[in-house]
Amino acid sequence: xxxxxxxxxxxxxxxQSFSKAAESLGYSQSAVTVQIKxxxxxxxxxxxxxxxxxxxxxxxxxCFLEYANSxxxxxxxxxxxxxxxxxxxxxxxxxTLESLCFFRxxxxxxxxxxxxxxxxxxxxxxxxxxxxxxxxxxxxDLICILDEPRYSNSWHKCNEIPEEVVFAASPDIDLGHPGxxxxxxxxxxxxxxxxxxxxxxxxxxxxxxxxQIELTPSLEISDTSFxxxxxxxxxxxxxxxxxxxxxxxxxxxxxxxxxxDFRLTMYRQMFYHKDKCCTREMDALAILAGKTTGNTHxxxxxxxxxxxQHFDRPGSYGDIPARPRYFDFGQYMAYLAPERQADLDALLxxxxxxxAATPEFMAGYNxxxxxxxxxxxxxIEQDEFPELNAAYKKTAWWKxxxxxx
Numbered sequence: 001x002x003x004x005x006x007x008x009x010x011x012x013x014x015x016q017s018f019s020k021a022a023e024s025l026g027y028s029q030s031a032v033t034v035q036i037k038x039x040x041x042x043x044x045x046x047x048x049x050x051x052x053x054x055x056x057x058x059x060x061x062x063c064f065l066e067y068a069n070s071x072x073x074x075x076x077x078x079x080x081x082x083x084x085x086x087x088x089x090x091x092x093x094x095x096t097l098e099s100l101c102f103f104r105x106x107x108x109x110x111x112x113x114x115x116x117x118x119x120x121x122x123x124x125x126x127x128x129x130x131x132x133x134x135x136x137x138x139x140x141d142l143i144c145i146l147d148e149p150r151y152s153n154s155w156h157k158c159n160e161i162p163e164e165v166v167f168a169a170s171p172d173i174d175l176g177h178p179g180x181x182x183x184x185x186x187x188x189x190x191x192x193x194x195x196x197x198x199x200x201x202x203x204x205x206x207x208x209x210x211x212q213i214e215l216t217p218s219l220e221i222s223d224t225s226f227x228x229x230x231x232x233x234x235x236x237x238x239x240x241x242x243x244x245x246x247x248x249x250x251x252x253x254x255x256x257x258x259x260x261d262f263r264l265t266m267y268r269q270m271f272y273h274k275d276k277c278c279t280r281e282m283d284a285l286a287i288l289a290g291k292t293t294g295n296t297h298x299x300x301x302x303x304x305x306x307x308x309q310h311f312d313r314p315g316s317y318g319d320i321p322a323r324p325r326y327f328d329f330g331q332y333m334a335y336l337a338p339e340r341q342a343d344l345d346a347l348l349x350x351x352x353x354x355x356a357a358t359p360e361f362m363a364g365y366n367x368x369x370x371x372x373x374x375x376x377x378x379x380i381e382q383d384e385f386p387e388l389n390a391a392y393k394k395t396a397w398w399k400x401x402x403x404x405x
Contacts, residue, residue, distance in 0.1 A: 001042055003075065006068040008035045009047065010275055011138065013065055016054050024138045072277065089118035092281040095131040095140035096123060099224040100268065103244050105144070112288055119281050128199060135273050141282050142272040144289075146241065147199045149267050151310070151369075156278070158270040158286035165200045165264040167257040168228075168245040169237045180258040183207070190218035190236040192227045200266055204239055207262055228254070241266065308332055309372040311361075325388065330374025348374050 011021035012032065022032040040047050047061035057065060096105060101123060109121065124131075124140055128150075131143040136154070146163060167181075173189060175181060194201045208215055219230060227238050228245065232253045248254040270289055272282060309328040333344050352375030360369050381389045392398055 001039065002035075003072070005035045005039050006072055008032055009039060009061075009065065009068050010072070012036060012048065012055060013057050013061070014275060015137070016056060018055055019053075020137070069275070087118060088116040088281050088284060090279060090281045091120045091122065092279075092285060093122045093124065093139075093141045094285070095134050095143040096125060097128070097131075097144075097146055098125045098222065099241060099244055100144055100146055101125050102225055103241075104268065108285075108289060112285055115288070116281070116284060119284075127197070132271075135271065135276075138273070138276065141276065141279070142270060142285070144268065144270045146266045146268050148203075150269060150271070154274055155271045156274050158272070159268075159289055161268040162265050163268050164242040165239060165266055166242045166245065167237060167259050167262075168231060168240050168249065169255045169257055170231050170235045171252055171255055173235050173237065173255070175257075180260045182261050183259060184213070186237055186257070186259070187213065187215060190234075191215060192219040192221075192230050192236045192238045193217040194224070194227070194239075195220050195222050198222065200239060200241075200264055203264055204262070239264075309370070311377050326377045326379055328372050328374050329376035329378040331372050332378050332380070348376070352376060 008021060008025065008027070011024055012018055015021050015024070018032045018036070019029045021027075022029045025032070036047060043060075043064065045060040045064075046058050047064060048055040049058055094105075105123070112119070112121070124134065126134065128145040128147045131140070131145055132150075134140045135143050142158070149160060151157070167186065169175070169189075175185065175189075193204075196202070196205065218236060219227070221227060224240060224244050227240065228248060230236060231238055232248060237257070242256070245254050245256060249256050270286060272278060272286075308331050311326045311328070330344065330348050355373065355375035357370045357373035379388065379392050381392060
């Protein structure tokens with residue numbers, strides 16, 4: 001049994017396709033078939049059922065997959081322990097958005113190069129959906145996107161940082177008064193917008209549709225830098241992340257408009273796939289990203305929030321998207337005290353006498369998938385919500401579980 005055979009098994013199970021597994025690993029399809037057949041002969045069981053072009057794990061295959069993942073994790077940890085003190089000198093392939101690549105990543109990359117000069121860096125840009133697909137196929141090590149909060153049991157989220165999206169305008173544009181403005185007051189001006197399926201453009205379109213407003217942009221393009229140049233040289237308005245327009249606005253080359261009836265926050269998020277062994281290079285970048293943004297990697301708040309089932313519906317139609325605040329109680333308590341999980345489960349069974357959950361909440365309408373459901377939720381204090389934190393501390397639960405000074 002070889003390590004490459006285990007890797008091939010995991011990829012074939014992930015894609016449910018020998019051809020896609022071969023493509024992701026750089027093998028021929030026949031090589032994948034030979035490796036799986038050799039594994040099946042050595043183990044004496046059928047690992048996959050062939051169903052047309054799809055391959056599905058058998059019950060024995062599903063059982064062995066867990067062992068394969070465990071074996072590879074053990075090998076990876078052993079290699080990591082032996083090389084813990086060695087200088088990093090591997091390769092790191094990052095997928096990110098063009099706007100983040102231009103405005104956010106250079107500082108992070110510069111510091112990473114100072115600390116780890118022998119690591120070879122490669123960056124691929126694309127939309128959030130394209131990058132997630134590349135991560136799922138194993139084509140990139142980790143991705144950094146700007147979007148509404150994304151969660152999946154298949155991903156490990158390293159951090160989640162709020163980024164405000166604002167209306168930016170040419171410095172000499174005539175809007176009649178200094179503001180604040182309402183969106184309707186801006187619509188007779190030329191709009192330079194990102195493409196229709198871009199994340200914050202999509203939210204803005206939903207806002208307009210909810211008010212039965214049609215807007216035909218004067219320019220649609222995915223290149224944020226080009227939009228900024230257009231705003232500097234031609235009269236118009238756009239909707240862009242604050243980090244992209246802050247510098248030209250500070251020089252007076254742009255105006256950031258205060259708009260009272262549409263506020264939007266997106267979240268800069270870094271992920272890697274849980275089937276991907278986290279290399280020392282990946283870990284070093286995630287830790288540095290946490291340091292440079294004030295977030296932690298590992299058992300810190302953002303890592304915790306990314307792992308737990310939440311029950312907040314992301315904001316829509318112009319509301320600020322909700323950063324998760326309310327979480328599944330059973331999962332949260334099990335995370336805090338894993339050694340007491342059996343006791344906690346027993347208490348929950350006594351406390352929650354009846355419960356039911358659908359697979360999804362308002363699927364297709366900015367809802368969320370229900371991954372776990374113990375029957376109770378809990379609020380986790382976060383610095384962004386001082387009013388909620390204060391209200392939480394007035395509850396009987398908080399008073400019962402905190403020593404009063």
